[in-house]
Amino acid sequence: MEKQAANKLASALVPNVLPFTPTKPPDDPVVIGSVIKPVGLAGHVRVGFVSGNPERLQGIRYVVIRLDDQYFTVKVASSTPELTTAKVRFREASNMDEAELLRGAELVVSRSESPPLPEGEYYSDQLDGCKVILESGEELGRIKEVYNFGHHDVLVVVDGEHETLIPTVSEFIAEVDTSAKIVKVKRDRSFWEGA
Secondary structure (H helix, E strand, C coil): CHHHHHHHHHHHHHHHHCCCEECCCCCCEEEEEEEEEEECCCCEEEEEECCCCCCCCCCCCEEEEEECCEEEEEEEEEEEEECCEEEEEECCCCCHHHHHCCCCCEEEEEHHHCCCCCCCCCCHHHHCCCEEEECCCCEEEEEEEEEECCCCEEEEEEECCEEEEEECCCCCEEEEECCCCEEEECCCHHHHHCC
16 A cells, blocks of 8 residues: 555655664554644644544653654654644654654554553554454454544455445444454445445
8 A cells, every 4th residue: 555655665764864763662562643744844743643632742752653663762842732633743853854754653652551542442453453244244354454534543444355444433333342353334235345
């Protein structure tokens, strides 16, 4: 996919272009947010958080980011909550071009440090690989990836060559059972095959 290709290019450039400090991954890493896009000319980025809490980085000085399976420690210079996202400036990115390299980077913490989520919300890794079934019990595919778009996530469900995008909103999600690794969706197969 385009996102993966862009991440690979950016991760190849990041250690050479930006003064990021490579680091070990946290124990049992959990994604708490991701960089959505650059904002403005001064190196700010828009960050969406799994918890939907835009104040997640308030008071935090350093954070670990993952870009194409490489981990880096970055300093949080500022974080301004804005609705469900935050406008963040990492010290290591001082302009829009450097901020662009961070697009798609994931903010990670150790599972033991991850905040509890409200009822009905899940970390991406809890959904990865889940079987997606229709209310009739028929299988639609498996979750390959979860995209965070700020307001809600979108499940990328794959069945062979067919890919279906499912917004994680109550209109489409009937039930989630992370222990059984099953997500039940509303609507019939014809609706999703047209998606």
